[in-house]
Amino acid sequence: MRQRLSLFSLVVALCLMPTAVLATPHTVPLSELFPDPGQTKAAIVINKVLERYHYRKVTLDNAFAKDVLTRYLDDLDPNRAFFQARDVERFENGARHFDENLRRGELDVPFDIFRVYRMRVDERVAYALKLLDQQFDFSRSETYAFDSSETPWAKDSAELDDRWRRRVKNDYLTLKLADKSDSEIRDRLRKRYEGLARRIHQFNGGDVFQAFMNAYTGTIEPHTSYMSPSTSENFDISMKLSLEGIGAVLRADNEYTVVQSTVPGGPARDSGQVHAGDQIVGVAQGLDGSMEDVVGWRLEDVVEKIRGPKGSVVRLQIMPKSSGSTAHTREVPLVRNEIKLEDQAAKSYVVDKLSNGAGLKIGVIEIPAFYRDFEAESAGRSNFRSTTRDVRALIKTLTSEGVNGIVIDLRGNGGGSLAEATSLTGLFIDLGPVVQVKDAFGKVEVEADRDPGVAYAGPLAVLVDRESASASEIFAAAIQDYGRGLIIGEPTFGKGTVQTLIDLNRYVPGDHDDLGRLRLTMAEFFRISGGSTQLRGVEPDIRFPTAEYMTKHGERSLDNALPWTRIDPANFKKVGAVPFDRLGQLSADRIANNFGFKMLAERSKLMRDVEEQKSLSLRESDRRAEDDARERRFKDDQDRFLRSQGITPVDEDADQIDEDALDAQRDAISRIEVDEAARILADEIQLGRGSNAPRAVMRN
Incomplete structure (x- = not known):
C-alpha cells in the first residue's frame, strides 16, 4: 500500500493538545458543496507560489493536471471501494482542460467529484448495513484484498457489491477472532459504517478544498501541504501551548489512524507499548469508559477523542504493526502529561x-x-x-x-x-x-x-x-x-x-x-x-x-x-x-x-x-x-x-x-x-x- 503523509500530522506533530478547538460537526447539505470566490483566489495564489518557490520546479501543464486528478481520486478512494470505472471515465472526460481550469482557479471538477463520492459512500454504506442482517460462512475458501490500491476500478455495481461483501465479512471475522459476540460485532460494525457516512456528510466546502489542494501538493512531493484557515488556527494553538498529551505523531492511512512516530519523554513512548506503524482502532476515556471504534474516522475526529487535560487517562486499542490485519489487539492506558x-x-x-x-x-x-x-x-x-x-x-x-x-x-x-x-x-x-x-x-x-x-x-x-x-x-x-x-x-x-x-x-x-x-x-x-x-x-x-x-x-x-x-x-x-x-x-x-x-x-x-x-x-x-x-x-x-x-x-x-x-x-x-x-x-x-x-x- 502506498504511504502518504497526512496534512493533519503537521497539526498534531509533537503532541495531542488538551484544548478542544475543532468545531462541533454537523451535516452539510450537498447544495453547499460548491467552490466560493475565496477558494478560487487561494487556488490561483497556491499555484503561483508553487511554481515560483517550490524546490522541485512545477509546471502546471496537462500531464501534471492529469496526475493531480488521479491523486485526488486515489486520496478519496484509495481502496477502489466507492467509485466505478464509469465514474472515473466521466471525471476524466470532464477534466480535459483541467490545467487551464486550475490556472484560473476554477474548482468545479474537484467539487463535482466529491459530491459524487458522497453519494457513492451512501450507496455502499446502505449495502454494508444490509449485509449485516445476513449470516456469513467462514468455512469457504476465499480471500479479501484489503489493499486494492492497484486494482482496476470496479466495472459495475455488482463487482463493488462483491468487494463489499468480502470487506464486511472480513470485518466481522476480525472481531470474531477477537472473541466478540455476534450481537456485539453487528452493533459495532453498524456504528462503524454509519459513522463513515456521517463523517463524509460533515465535510464542508473548506474541507473539500483542503482535500483537493493536498492532492495537488502531494503530486509534487509528500512534505508540501495546504492548511485551511481552520487548520492553521489549530496549528497556531498547538504551537503556543505546552507539549501536553500522549506524545505521538499520527497520520491517516486509508481508513486507519496510524502512529507515525512517538515523542521522546511522552506517555506513548514511555509506555513501551505504542510504536511507529501501529494502528489505533479504538479510543476510550478514563479507566472504565466504553471503547469507541474509530476505524474509518477522519483523523481530526480521532485526535479530538484522544485530547484531554493533563493527568487524565485515555485508553487506546492498538493493533500492533507486527500483527498485520489480523485480530490481535492490545489495550494501552496512557496518562496525558506535559512533555518537558x-x-x-x-x-x-x-x-x-x-x-x-x-x-x-x-x-x-x-x-x-x-x-x-x-x-x-x-x-x-x-x-x-x-x-x-x-x-x-x-x-x-x-x-x-x-x-x-x-x-x-x-x-x-x-x-x-x-x-x-x-x-x-x-x-x-x-x-x-x-x-x-x-x-x-x-x-x-x-x-x-x-x-x-x-x-x-x-x-x-x-x-x-x-x-x-x-x-x-x-x-x-x-x-x-x-x-x-x-x-x-x-x-x-x-x-x-x-x-x-x-x-x-x-x-x-x-x-x-x-x-x-x-x-x-x-x-x-x-x-x-x-x-x-x-x-x-x-x-x-x-x-x-x-x-x-x-x-x-x-x-x-x-x-x-x-x-x-x-x-x-x-x-x-x-x-x-x-x-x-x-x-x-x-x-x-x-x-x-x-x-x-x-x-x-x-x-x-x-x-x-x-x-x-x-x-x-x-x-x-x-x-x-x-x-x-x-x-x-x-x-x-x-x-x-x-x-x-x-x-x-x-x-x-x-x-x-x-x-x-x-x-x-x-x-x-x-x-x-x-x-x-x-x-x-x-x-x-x-x-x-x-x-x-x-x-x-x-x-x-
Whole structure:
C-alpha cells in the first residue's frame, strides 16, 4: 500500500493538545458543496507560489493536471471501494482542460467529484448495513484484498457489491477472532459504517478544498501541504501551548489512524507499548469508559477523542504493526502529561562487560532528539538547555570515568534543531563545514562549526536505525564524511528536505477572507561530500542484519519523494579512516550466534512480510492458524533471547504484570544493538587505530 503523509500530522506533530478547538460537526447539505470566490483566489495564489518557490520546479501543464486528478481520486478512494470505472471515465472526460481550469482557479471538477463520492459512500454504506442482517460462512475458501490500491476500478455495481461483501465479512471475522459476540460485532460494525457516512456528510466546502489542494501538493512531493484557515488556527494553538498529551505523531492511512512516530519523554513512548506503524482502532476515556471504534474516522475526529487535560487517562486499542490485519489487539492506558525538555535530554551510561573488550570501557550517550530551549535563550538565560551543552557535560563525565571510546546512540531520533546538529558535530571535529543547504533558486549555503577545538577526540561510533532522520542524518553524515567515527546500524530515514510555512494572505493585497497557509518544501540538505541525505539517508559503514528487510520504509516509501542527487563537495579535510571490512567481519561472526540479533532480524522479516501482504483468507480456520503462527513466530524468538540473558519472559498482554520485570525485559531488548556497537568500537580500539588516537580534549 502506498504511504502518504497526512496534512493533519503537521497539526498534531509533537503532541495531542488538551484544548478542544475543532468545531462541533454537523451535516452539510450537498447544495453547499460548491467552490466560493475565496477558494478560487487561494487556488490561483497556491499555484503561483508553487511554481515560483517550490524546490522541485512545477509546471502546471496537462500531464501534471492529469496526475493531480488521479491523486485526488486515489486520496478519496484509495481502496477502489466507492467509485466505478464509469465514474472515473466521466471525471476524466470532464477534466480535459483541467490545467487551464486550475490556472484560473476554477474548482468545479474537484467539487463535482466529491459530491459524487458522497453519494457513492451512501450507496455502499446502505449495502454494508444490509449485509449485516445476513449470516456469513467462514468455512469457504476465499480471500479479501484489503489493499486494492492497484486494482482496476470496479466495472459495475455488482463487482463493488462483491468487494463489499468480502470487506464486511472480513470485518466481522476480525472481531470474531477477537472473541466478540455476534450481537456485539453487528452493533459495532453498524456504528462503524454509519459513522463513515456521517463523517463524509460533515465535510464542508473548506474541507473539500483542503482535500483537493493536498492532492495537488502531494503530486509534487509528500512534505508540501495546504492548511485551511481552520487548520492553521489549530496549528497556531498547538504551537503556543505546552507539549501536553500522549506524545505521538499520527497520520491517516486509508481508513486507519496510524502512529507515525512517538515523542521522546511522552506517555506513548514511555509506555513501551505504542510504536511507529501501529494502528489505533479504538479510543476510550478514563479507566472504565466504553471503547469507541474509530476505524474509518477522519483523523481530526480521532485526535479530538484522544485530547484531554493533563493527568487524565485515555485508553487506546492498538493493533500492533507486527500483527498485520489480523485480530490481535492490545489495550494501552496512557496518562496525558506535559512533555518537558528534560524528558528528551541526552543521557549516558557505561558498557564495561564486553566479551571481546579485554577490560575496555565504552561510554554510551543516548540522544533522543536535537533540542534547544529557544525561549530561555531569547530571555537571556545563559544556562539554557541544549543537546550540545548536555552532551558536552556527559562527555566530561565519561572521560573522567576512564572510558576508552564513546557510542552516540541516535536510534529513533527524528531530528530537531539544525543549529544543534551543527554544534554537536563541532564537539568531535575542529573547524569545518557540517552540512550544505541548497534552496529553490540554486543558492548553496554552508552550515559550519566555527568553534575551534574539540570536546572529544577519542574512538567514536554513531548508532543509527531506520527512524533516525533529519538532524540525526546531518550529524551522522558529517561524522562519516570526516572519517571521524564509525556509523553502525541500518540505513537512516532519508528525510533531506527543508520546509517553511507561507501565509498566502501576504500575496493578495486588500481586504479578503483568510486564504490559509502553505507548508512548502523550499530547500534540500547535502552532505559536505556532495551527496544528499534525501531518499537514501545515511548508509552505515557496518550494517546490522535487520537492514536486509528494509524494503519500504522512511522517505523511500512515500509517493513522489524527491530523488537523491548531489552537488559539488564542500571544502573539508578527512581526519581519519576506519578498517570497515575487518570490523564488519568480526561483528558478523558474533551476530551469527547471537539470539538477540536472530530475534531482531526475524522481527524485521515479519514486518516486511506484513507490509507486503495484500490479502487475507476469509476462512476462519486459516486465519486462526495464520494469526497463531505469526504470534508464535514473534514470541518464540523473543523468549529464547530473554532466557539466554537469564530473564524470565513477561507476557505483556497478561492481566497482572510485574512492571519491574517488564522494564528489565524491554531494556535487555533495547541493549542488543548498542552492546554490539560497543563491541565493534572495542574491536577498532584493539586493532590499533583507536589506541593511537589523540587524548580527549575538553573545551569550555
